[in-house]
Amino acid sequence: MRPAGSTEPAGADVELDASDVTALAVRTEGLTKRFRSGQLAVDGIGLRVPRGSVYGFLGPNGSGKTTTIRMLLGLVRPTSGVAWLLGEPMPDGAGHVLPRVGALVEGPAFHPYLGGRANLARLDASDATADPRTARRRSDEALERVGLTAAASKPYRQYSLGMKQRLGLAAALLRPRELLVLDEPTNGLDPQGTREVRLLIRELADAGTTVLVSSHLLTEIEQVCTHLGIMGRGKLLVQGERQVLTERGVARVTVTTAGEQVGAAAEVLTGLGLAEVLADGVTLHALLGATAPEEVSAAIVNAGLDLVGLQVRRPSLEELFVELTGEGFDVAR
Numbered sequence: 203m204r205p206a207g208s209t210e211p212a213g214a215d216v217e218l219d220a221s222d223v224t225a226l227a228v229r230t231e232g233l234t235k236r237f238r239s240g241q242l243a244v245d246g247i248g249l250r251v252p253r254g255s256v257y258g259f260l261g262p263n264g265s266g267k268t269t270t271i272r273m274l275l276g277l278v279r280p281t282s283g284v285a286w287l288l289g290e291p292m293p294d295g296a297g298h299v300l301p302r303v304g305a306l307v308e309g310p311a312f313h314p315y316l317g318g319r320a321n322l323a324r325l326d327a328s329d330a331t332a333d334p335r336t337a338r339r340r341s342d343e344a345l346e347r348v349g350l351t352a353a354a355s356k357p358y359r360q361y362s363l364g365m366k367q368r369l370g371l372a373a374a375l376l377r378p379r380e381l382l383v384l385d386e387p388t389n390g391l392d393p394q395g396t397r398e399v400r401l402l403i404r405e406l407a408d409a410g411t412t413v414l415v416s417s418h419l420l421t422e423i424e425q426v427c428t429h430l431g432i433m434g435r436g437k438l439l440v441q442g443e444r445q446v447l448t449e450r451g452v453a454r455v456t457v458t459t460a461g462e463q464v465g466a467a468a469e470v471l472t473g474l475g476l477a478e479v480l481a482d483g484v485t486l487h488a489l490l491g492a493t494a495p496e497e498v499s500a501a502i503v504n505a506g507l508d509l510v511g512l513q514v515r516r517p518s519l520e521e522l523f524v525e526l527t528g529e530g531f532d533v534a535r
């Protein structure tokens with residue numbers, strides 16, 4: 203894993219090699235958006251979303267997630283950089299690739315006076331590749347999947363935010379898709395609704411769909427993700443397998459000695475190459491780095507000091523993100 207989006211060249215001359223086409227559902231190089239206002243919303247990012255993954259696209263509010271997703275889907279033109287969806291360049295390949303991609307982005311165009319089912323039927327009818335004979339079944343199944351069957355006839359304008367969000371999801375699920383791009387799908391949902399979205403994502407992923415899902419709430423989607431990408435102020439700060447990221451946090455060690463030995467123990471830790479050695483009463487804190495905890499205890503004992511306690515702690519994913527983004531994540535409920 204490497205800090206993403208920083209080392210590879212940007213620009214339209216980047217070729218997509220054959221292995222990327224089969225291995226990656228989404229790839230970008232140097233993808234950048236500067237709005238006319240001057241705002242640099244997305245700053246040269248290099249996304250790698252492996253096929254078959256559930257990729258959690260995380261970051262605080264305003265970090266550039268929605269703008270990135272809109273560029274991926276051809277809704278916003280990048281200022282520079284390139285993007286491929288399922289191996290097709292965007293936006294040039296949009297006609298080819300978008301029928302294979304389901305998307306939930308802000309403000310889908312639903313008719314306010316029509317119910318959920320009628321809205322889905324309209325969307326379905328606008329899809330030239332959909333068989334009209336099975337239209338009703340597709341709408342009903344999509345409504346069922348998102349738990350909107352009971353509200354199928356209720357006018358859209360009477361839907362709660364959560365119901366609107368569910369209908370947006372249903373629209374993305376009208377057809378089987380190779381890739382689903384969901385921008386903040388849990389927005390406006392209660393805890394039960396959020397759990398249902400997680401379950402749905404897992405089901406879809408189990409059936410082979412790649413899912414790119416954004417959220418500013420780490421804990422809401424983290425558990426279903428196989429991969430994570432963390433945005434902060436327009437940059438992709440880090441991306442990779444969730445498991446690897448979880449283990450990436452820099453471990454800290456806490457060493458407790460007899461009170462009068464703290465100074466000597468601090469020298470031992472510094473001598474071992476540990477950084478940020480700080481004393482707090484009889485306890486020392488330091489970054490463990492590549493040193494094994496056993497080396498620390500052996501060095502203390504070999505220096506003739508009394509080791510009263512030694513603890514190693516790795517920061518949680520949440521602490522790592524706060525460290526990377528410099529901003530607190532909202533903790534879900």
Ligand SMILES: Nc1ncnc2c1ncn2[C@@H]1O[C@H](COP(=O)(O)OP(=O)(O)OP(=O)(O)O)[C@@H](O)[C@H]1O
Pocket residue numbers: 237238239241242243261262263264265266267268269270417418
């Ligand atoms: N059309 C626009 N014109 C100018 N600036 C914009 C526009 N759209 C977004 N921005 C700005 O770009 C930055 C990134 O916004 P974006 O919506 O992509 O972030 P986000 O990570 O999706 O945030 P959130 O979690 O709140 O949806 C923000 O500072 C935002 O104000």
